[in-house]
Amino acid sequence: MNYILVTKEVTKQFGKHIALNKVSLEIPENSIYGLLGPNGAGKTTLIRIINQIIYPDSGEVFFDGELLKPHHISTIGYLPEERGLYKSMKVGEQALYLAQLKGLKRNEAKKRLKFWFEKLDIGNWWNKKVQELSKGMAQKIQFIITVLHEPKLLIFDEPFSGFDPINANIIKDEILNLRNNGTSIIFSTHRMESVEELCDHIALIHQSEKILDGKLSDIKKAYKNNIFKVGLEVENGKGLLNELSNKFQLTSSEFNPDGNQLDFTVQLPNGNSKDILAFLAGKANMNQFVETIPSANEIFIQTVQNKDANE
Amino acid sequence: MNKLPLIIRREYLAKVRNKSFVVMTFLSPILMVGMVVLIAYLTKINDNEKRIIGVFNESIYFSNDFHTTENTSYVQFRDISLQAAKDSTASVGYYGLLYIPREKSLEEVVQKTYFFTKEAPSASTIDQLEDIFEERLRARRLQDLGISAEQFAAMDKEYEIKTATFEGRQNLKGINEIKAIIGGGFGYLIMMFIIIYGGFVMRSVIEEKTSRIIEVIISSVKPFQLMMGKIIGTSLAGITQFAIWIVCGTLLLMLTFSILDIDPSALNRGTEIASGMNSNMTPTIPTANQTMQAYAQELYEIPWFMLICFFVIYFALGYLIYSSIYAAIGAAVDNESDTQQFIFPVILPLMLAIYVGFFSVFSNPHGPIAVGFSLFPLTSPIVMLMRLPGGIGEGGVPIWEIVTSIVLLIITFVGIVWLAAKIYRVGILMYGKKPTYKELFKWIKY
Numbered sequence: 235m236n237y238i239l240v241t242k243e244v245t246k247q248f249g250k251h252i253a254l255n256k257v258s259l260e261i262p263e264n265s266i267y268g269l270l271g272p273n274g275a276g277k278t279t280l281i282r283i284i285n286q287i288i289y290p291d292s293g294e295v296f297f298d299g300e301l302l303k304p305h306h307i308s309t310i311g312y313l314p315e316e317r318g319l320y321k322s323m324k325v326g327e328q329a330l331y332l333a334q335l336k337g338l339k340r341n342e343a344k345k346r347l348k349f350w351f352e353k354l355d356i357g358n359w360w361n362k363k364v365q366e367l368s369k370g371m372a373q374k375i376q377f378i379i380t381v382l383h384e385p386k387l388l389i390f391d392e393p394f395s396g397f398d399p400i401n402a403n404i405i406k407d408e409i410l411n412l413r414n415n416g417t418s419i420i421f422s423t424h425r426m427e428s429v430e431e432l433c434d435h436i437a438l439i440h441q442s443e444k445i446l447d448g449k450l451s452d453i454k455k456a457y458k459n460n461i462f463k464v465g466l467e468v469e470n471g472k473g474l475l476n477e478l479s480n481k482f483q484l485t486s487s488e489f490n491p492d493g494n495q496l497d498f499t500v501q502l503p504n505g506n507s508k509d510i511l512a513f514l515a516g517k518a519n520m521n522q523f524v525e526t527i528p529s530a531n532e533i534f535i536q537t538v539q540n541k542d543a544n545e
Numbered sequence: 546m547n548k549l550p551l552i553i554r555r556e557y558l559a560k561v562r563n564k565s566f567v568v569m570t571f572l573s574p575i576l577m578v579g580m581v582v583l584i585a586y587l588t589k590i591n592d593n594e595k596r597i598i599g600v601f602n603e604s605i606y607f608s609n610d611f612h613t614t615e616n617t618s619y620v621q622f623r624d625i626s627l628q629a630a631k632d633s634t635a636s637v638g639y640y641g642l643l644y645i646p647r648e649k650s651l652e653e654v655v656q657k658t659y660f661f662t663k664e665a666p667s668a669s670t671i672d673q674l675e676d677i678f679e680e681r682l683r684a685r686r687l688q689d690l691g692i693s694a695e696q697f698a699a700m701d702k703e704y705e706i707k708t709a710t711f712e713g714r715q716n717l718k719g720i721n722e723i724k725a726i727i728g729g730g731f732g733y734l735i736m737m738f739i740i741i742y743g744g745f746v747m748r749s750v751i752e753e754k755t756s757r758i759i760e761v762i763i764s765s766v767k768p769f770q771l772m773m774g775k776i777i778g779t780s781l782a783g784i785t786q787f788a789i790w791i792v793c794g795t796l797l798l799m800l801t802f803s804i805l806d807i808d809p810s811a812l813n814r815g816t817e818i819a820s821g822m823n824s825n826m827t828p829t830i831p832t833a834n835q836t837m838q839a840y841a842q843e844l845y846e847i848p849w850f851m852l853i854c855f856f857v858i859y860f861a862l863g864y865l866i867y868s869s870i871y872a873a874i875g876a877a878v879d880n881e882s883d884t885q886q887f888i889f890p891v892i893l894p895l896m897l898a899i900y901v902g903f904f905s906v907f908s909n910p911h912g913p914i915a916v917g918f919s920l921f922p923l924t925s926p927i928v929m930l931m932r933l934p935g936g937i938g939e940g941g942v943p944i945w946e947i948v949t950s951i952v953l954l955i956i957t958f959v960g961i962v963w964l965a966a967k968i969y970r971v972g973i974l975m976y977g978k979k980p981t982y983k984e985l986f987k988w989i990k991y
Contacts (some may be wrong), residue, residue, distance in 0.1 A: 270600040285764040287974070304767075316976070318757030323559065333556050335548055335765040376761070467920055 238418040244293035268433035269422040308337035311385035326360035426531035465522030556778025574793040596640040603647040724934035732927035740784040743871035750875030863926030869965035876972030898924035922957035
């Protein structure tokens with residue numbers, strides 16, 4: 235696999251505070267990489283290092299196989315968490331300026347801006363001043379500015395904060411679009427629900443250190459505990475439940491108020507579901523059989539707690 | 546691709562298009578000229594006010610000393626009581642009543658003379674009256690001493706010592722002061738520019754911090770580039786403003802002169818006449834025209850071109866040093882009210898330079914204090930420029946002092962900009978921390 239960005243033992247210290255401690259990451263091309271961690275874990279420091287706003291004390295960063303250099307700036311797009319615009323400057327003029335700072339030619343920038351303004355339906359904002367816009371409107375413009383120069387790597391730091399649900403969806407779709415068109419994306423957040431929907435890979439940063447990384451599906455596989463959730467339609471289920479309890483490791487069970495539905499969870503060694511399926515065959519109608527896979531949020535909390543408990 | 550011109554352009558346009566900047570640019574010359582016109586007008590009104598003063602003279606002296614002048618006329622009272630004179634003065638609305646009693650001698654008369662008014666009289670009126678009495682008393686005393694008025698006039702003569710350089714070139718009185726004022730003007734201009742536009746740079750940095758755009762920008766350009774672009778862009782806006790002021794001011798002043806019917810060349814003639822009278826009484830010094838010629842020559846011989854070149858050098862270096870300090874201050878704080886503790890130490894050397902300049906350079910342009918302050922980098926742009934009109938090299942500022950001060954200035958410039966850039970780089974990403982000097986010192990080490 236090709237990696238758009240690789241960090242090797244990146245360490246950064248501010249005075250006595252260690253912000254990043256030997257963080258090594260491999261961010262694959264053409265994917266959405268979730269950079270997760272509680273507030274103050276060091277995510278923003280790492281992102282600033284990638285953007286060459288600050289420099290690591292030790293360690294190396296490689297971009298597209300080369301050592302990260304100032305000229306890479308024009309192939310990276312960054313939407314910071316602390317973001318804003320010049321309040322008294324007109325929207326169009328401001329977008330042009332920021333696009334030119336990223337190295338776009340004025341005419342090209344204008345053409346692309348028109349396209350994006352049409353696409354997000356904000357064409358009539360061109361001559362408005364930013365102070366006349368709402369926070370959500372300004373966020374849309376910031377998003378456009380971030381992606382306008384068609385960077386190879388996009389970095390979004392809490393991109394959905396400040397968006398209403400409708401606009402958040404529009405932006406989410408655009409992010410997925412960009413990924414499908416070949417852009418690599420780093421997505422930093424502490425909101426787990428958006429991680430499940432978007433991320434292909436994740437890394438967990440906690441107290442300045444990387445404590446977990448990999449493909450989201452692999453991590454989930456690793457964190458699953460072979461617990462299955464089963465639903466049965468039953469006539470008189472008491473006897474069946476007793477048999478089940480004897481044969482298998484049931485972790486919980488429950489009848490519905492009518493007594494014709496039995497839901498239970500069961501731990502199956504090595505995820506072997508053949509035995510229980512064979513046992514149940516012909517005994518009851520099954521309407522649910524799923525493996526309970528931990529959510530990113532559960533993994534996050536569990537990992538952080540394990541880590542803290544070990545210290 | 547170099548992004549500095551882009552940043553300079555934006556900073557310049559942002560400043561120049563700012564409403565308050567536009568208003569200030571066009572309003573201040575109008576305000577200034579308006580003030581001049583108003584003062585001239587008010588003075589004229591003041592002069593035009595006529596005062597009538599009643600004179601109740603019972604003495605044998607002062608019978609014809611009260612001559613009607615441009616704004617004062619005198620009305621004589623006779624053959625009534627003092628009370629009646631007072632009452633009638635008040636009832637007809639005269640300004641006041643001068644009462645001169647009948648006494649034996651002039652001295653006694655003067656002792657007992659009173660000036661009655663409704664309210665406390667104006668200083669100019671009192672001066673006018675006192676002059677009349679003083680004149681009379683002086684004439685009396687001169688008479689007692691047996692000196693004629695002509696003899697007295699000849700006695701009261703000022704003396705000027707003539708000075709020359711060893712090479713024999715005649716020195717002109719006050720030329721050093723004139724030169725120092727020219728240099729002081731340049732120095733003052735630098736100080737004003739630094740304080741006004743340094744403040745603009747600082748506010749612009751704070752604005753970028755509070756609007757949170759800063760991180761977007763420095764992910765595209767180096768903080769140093771942004772800082773320099775800001776400083777240069779703002780200073781270009783400042784130069785534009787000064788240029789507009791000079792043009793507008795000149796135009797409006799000319800307009801004012803033509804409206805008020807003041808002939809500027811008359812001012813020159815006035816001084817010529819004054820010095821002409823002077824020369825009549827002291828025939829040994831050169832004639833008026835020659836003196837004027839010598840002054841003009843002396844001013845002409847000020848190395849203007851050199852002076853302007855040095856002005857540009859000192860201005861550029863001084864402004865860059867101070868405005869990078871201002872930029873660092875802006876980066877260190879979250880809002881303008883936190884800037885006070887840092888600004889005072891910045892303005893201090895500027896004020897010191899101006900005061901030292903005016904007190905020390907005027908009296909002794911090449912004394913140790915003047916030399917010291919014109920070498921010290923934080924004051925040299927102002928103090929050195931005050932010394933430079935006196936000449937360079939022989940008899941003026943030695944070449945080595947100029948070279949040393951510029952070298953020191955450049956070293957300081959590099960050092961300060963380096964330090965300021967470090968503080969700036971860290972500061973722009975710091976929020977919610979009230980910075981202390983200790984904190985700033987830590988940032989430098991990051």
